[in-house]
Amino acid sequence: MITAAMLQLVHEAGEAVLILVDGLTESDFRRSRLTRAEARRQLLVVARTLASLPAAAQERLPEIDFDGWRYVGSALLEDGPGADDAAWFAAGSLLPATLGWLKVHRQETPQLFEFRV
Numbered sequence: 001m002i003t004a005a006m007l008q009l010v011h012e013a014g015e016a017v018l019i020l021v022d023g024l025t026e027s028d029f030r031r032s033r034l035t036r037a038e039a040r041r042q043l044l045v046v047a048r049t050l051a052s053l054p055a056a057a058q059e060r061l062p063e064i065d066f067d068g069w070r071y072v073g074s075a076l077l078e079d080g081p082g083a084d085d086a087a088w089f090a091a092g093s094l095l096p097a098t099l100g101w102l103k104v105h106r107q108e109t110p111q112l113f114e115f116r117v
Contacts, residue, residue: 047073
């Protein structure tokens with residue numbers, strides 16, 4: 001059950017980021033202090049949640065770039081352009097791939113996503 005809740009949190013935070021950056025260029029993203037801050041916050045939720053997934057769940061999701069998310073999570077804690085670079089990369093590449101793989105896994109292994117007692 002905890003895994004399902006964590007994967008739902010990843011999905012919701014990820015969708016929030018995609019909405020925030022939809023239609024933005026990288027320069028727009030860097031200029032928008034509020035959008036950048038909220039995208040970074042939501043991406044940090046994704047990174048921390050994925051890092052906290054039980055090992056058994058991580059093993060069942062081999063296509064997810066857990067190392068990449070660990071790097072992004074660390075970079076987002078820093079202040080400055082490095083964090084913005086990591087956020088832009090994650091929002092444009094890492095996050096869409098992660099959400100895509102979660103969609104595949106939701107269809108192929110729905111028990112990972114089921115809320116059971």
